[in-house]
Amino acid sequence: MVPDVDGEPKAAIMRATYRALCRHGYADLTMQDIADEAPVSKGTLHYHYDSKRGLFEAFQRYISRRFFGRLRAADDPDAAPPARLAAILDAALSPPDRDDVQDLQRALLELKAQAPHEPQIRAHVDEADAELRDLLADVIAAGVESGDFRADADPARTARFIVTVLAGNQARQVSVGQAPETTRALLRTHVEDRLRPEAEE
Amino acid sequence: MVPDVDGEPKAAIMRATYRALCRHGYADLTMQDIADEAPVSKGTLHYHYDSKRGLFEAFQRYISRRFFGRLRAADDPDAAPPARLAAILDAALSPPDRDDVQDLQRALLELKAQAPHEPQIRAHVDEADAELRDLLADVIAAGVESGDFRADADPARTARFIVTVLAGNQARQVSVGQAPETTRALLRTHVEDRLRPEAEE
Numbered sequence: 001m002v003p004d005v006d007g008e009p010k011a012a013i014m015r016a017t018y019r020a021l022c023r024h025g026y027a028d029l030t031m032q033d034i035a036d037e038a039p040v041s042k043g044t045l046h047y048h049y050d051s052k053r054g055l056f057e058a059f060q061r062y063i064s065r066r067f068f069g070r071l072r073a074a075d076d077p078d079a080a081p082p083a084r085l086a087a088i089l090d091a092a093l094s095p096p097d098r099d100d101v102q103d104l105q106r107a108l109l110e111l112k113a114q115a116p117h118e119p120q121i122r123a124h125v126d127e128a129d130a131e132l133r134d135l136l137a138d139v140i141a142a143g144v145e146s147g148d149f150r151a152d153a154d155p156a157r158t159a160r161f162i163v164t165v166l167a168g169n170q171a172r173q174v175s176v177g178q179a180p181e182t183t184r185a186l187l188r189t190h191v192e193d194r195l196r197p198e199a200e201e
Numbered sequence: 202m203v204p205d206v207d208g209e210p211k212a213a214i215m216r217a218t219y220r221a222l223c224r225h226g227y228a229d230l231t232m233q234d235i236a237d238e239a240p241v242s243k244g245t246l247h248y249h250y251d252s253k254r255g256l257f258e259a260f261q262r263y264i265s266r267r268f269f270g271r272l273r274a275a276d277d278p279d280a281a282p283p284a285r286l287a288a289i290l291d292a293a294l295s296p297p298d299r300d301d302v303q304d305l306q307r308a309l310l311e312l313k314a315q316a317p318h319e320p321q322i323r324a325h326v327d328e329a330d331a332e333l334r335d336l337l338a339d340v341i342a343a344g345v346e347s348g349d350f351r352a353d354a355d356p357a358r359t360a361r362f363i364v365t366v367l368a369g370n371q372a373r374q375v376s377v378g379q380a381p382e383t384t385r386a387l388l389r390t391h392v393e394d395r396l397r398p399e400a401e402e
Binding site: 028102126169171172178182 | 226228229303304307310311313314316317318323326327330358359361362364365366367368369370371372373375376377379383384387388390391392395
């Protein structure tokens, strides 16, 4: 089920891009590698996306929509803010149970490394980053409002800190095999506990 | 001054590798690109390093030694543990003032992304990671011992959290241009303040 791309050929191409990225990484990936994974011809691939760059832009949007879809599905806006924050962080740090998750994380890390030289990649990364920070800051602000989080917590700063930790999690998952569960436990100790009013001086 | 490689040709090659990496990134880098930056011939390059892989292994060690050299130079073992931790984090988050620092961070991020498929890169990343965690954990343990940090602080866990934040800093410096000073301020709020005994419940 891929509800977030319009039309079946594009959905099939996104799934093929996913598989090709996991298999080959980003740096050496060719349109042919993607066509090899797709139930469509290389001609159809080029009909929909005229360049590897255009296809990756679409792929970044596809992956982001899936990621935010998982986060929003995990978030119950009627729950108490601490439970909401915990659920969102759990979703962010519990990638779908697939063998190729580490390969995908690696490919996404490679893609991010291109941001300084690829304005379209950078624009998309900025956009996804702002969306995640806003989602987290809103929940933290709701918790300050409700008295569940300490009154002097700064939602925007704390949200930025959390996304920095999530970026570190992705990098370390790839580079040293740090388990997302480890990051989750560390984040709980250092951020969620710190937001608790009892921790106030 | 490059005290950490043996002999002048190797030092010159390391500096050339640095420049070539900043210019071209890791993925497409060739031995010829490095030779183009070096005051030595491609023949001399191949005499010292028989493959791109061997050269990058040496380069990883070179960069690590410079990094830890800066950290250890900033660390005064006679200072109080909170000042020591602050000085080490400042050094880790204040890269040398050079125009090409972001390019180097980008190349190092690309290199890390190769770790899952390159055992030698992975081995080196693991080693540098353990060295950094040990350095931080020792200072935190000293602070717990001296009463400067809260008694229930877990040095190994806190050290792991800090290196996760530092990895996130590197990734975000590259992908969204987050300034190291921003990470530094966030880390101070969320880690150093939390280690203070007054924050104890």
